[in-house]
Amino acid sequence: MGRVLGSWLSGPSALRESGEPQQRWRGERLGLPEQGPGSVAPTGRRAVGFLLDIVLAALVAGLFTAPDLPGNWSLLSWALITVLPVAFFGFTPGMGVAGIWVARVDGSSLVGLPRALLRCVLTAVLVPAVLWNTDGRSWHDRLSGTVVLRR
Numbered sequence: 001m002g003r004v005l006g007s008w009l010s011g012p013s014a015l016r017e018s019g020e021p022q023q024r025w026r027g028e029r030l031g032l033p034e035q036g037p038g039s040v041a042p043t044g045r046r047a048v049g050f051l052l053d054i055v056l057a058a059l060v061a062g063l064f065t066a067p068d069l070p071g072n073w074s075l076l077s078w079a080l081i082t083v084l085p086v087a088f089f090g091f092t093p094g095m096g097v098a099g100i101w102v103a104r105v106d107g108s109s110l111v112g113l114p115r116a117l118l119r120c121v122l123t124a125v126l127v128p129a130v131l132w133n134t135d136g137r138s139w140h141d142r143l144s145g146t147v148v149l150r151r
Helices: 012-018 043-065 073-089 093-098 113-125 139-144
Strands: 100-104 146-150
Touching: 043 073, 043 093, 043 100, 073 113, 093 100, 100 113, 113 139, 139 146
Parallel strands: none
Antiparallel strands: 100 146
C-alpha cells in the first residue's frame, strides 16, 4: 500500500519510483527560477523572518501589558502582524527584513485575508509549517495555495 500511495517517510526514492520527473532545484515545477529574486526562499531566511516577527509581537504586546509580561497577548499581536500584512502586502515585518515574501501560486496579486488567516493558524500549530515537500513548500503554504519567495 505504501508503494502505491507513497509517503513523506518514503523520501526521495519514492519520487524516483513514481515516474515523476525529478526537479533540479526547489520550485522548478512551479516555474520559479533557481536563484535570485522570485526563487523559493531558503529555510534560514524563513526562520529569521519568523523569529523577528515573534520578537516584534512580544514587544508590541509588552507595550500594552507593562509592567507585567505580555503572556498570551503576544499571540494576538503575532496573529495581527502576520495576517494583515501578508493579506494585503504579501509580507510580515520580519519577512521584509529577511528579504522574503508570500505569493499565490495561481499568480493573483494579493494573498487575501482567508489565505493569510489559514497560513497563520497552521503556522501556530507549527507541525504543518515544518513539513516541506521538494518545492520547499510546507503544508501551510500548500493548503493556502502560496509559496514563500526571495525578494
